[in-house]
Amino acid sequence: MLVKQDLFRPLDNNCYLITDEKTNCAALVDCSEWNDRMERLIGDAQLVYILLTHGHFDHIGGVAEVQKRTGAKVVISREDAPMLSSPMASLAAFSGFRTQQSVQPDILVSDGDTLTVGSLTVQILATPGHTKGSVCYLVGDCLFTGDTLFCESCGRTDFPGGSMTEMRQSLRRLAALEGDYKVYAGHDENSTLAHERQYNPMMK
Secondary structure, eight states, X not given: OEEEXXXXXXXXXXXXXXXXXXXXXXXXXXXXXXXXXXXHHHTTOEEEEEEOSOOOHHHHTTHHHHHHHHOOEEEEETTTGGGGGOTTTTTGGGXXXXXXXXXXXXXXXXXXXXXXXXXXXXXXXXXXXXXXXXXXXXXXXXXXEETTEETTEEOOOOSTTOOHHHHHHHXXXXXXXXXXXXXXXXXXXXXXXXXXXXXXXXXO
């Protein structure tokens, strides 16, 4: 498995391309925008899925264009799916990004679901707190946490649908996973689950 990442401004979003090197099948985790950087990130990979950790505008802004260009299926939780077609729900209307291309999801996922990318298995973990429908994607020894878990911090809970109670429950769930994982967050630097268990005050 190969993981590539790039940083997208103005909100410093991390987007990740997971590629099964055996088949060149790939999945994109979050899709902030479509531009030359996103095109280079995807490269010549056979994009099968766009895996959305949640539905806020800064994580979905490029989905419509990438879907059109690649035919990749859009994956999101049922709870956050309305954000793909509503600038109010995605918070785009309040951000200065007044326009949003409407997208229809292809696959609505729930906790415990799995997807296949070539020979790779993607496991969905429901982690509400930042939004009602926030999810993490577990692939091999990699955990893609969106705006749930950050390096020594966590995502905001003061937006509509956010809940600090649910966030703490979700962080405890991640902390309880067996073993260690590389943590690839929606913002800020990468980490490991072992580091977060020890140093993240929100996990204690």
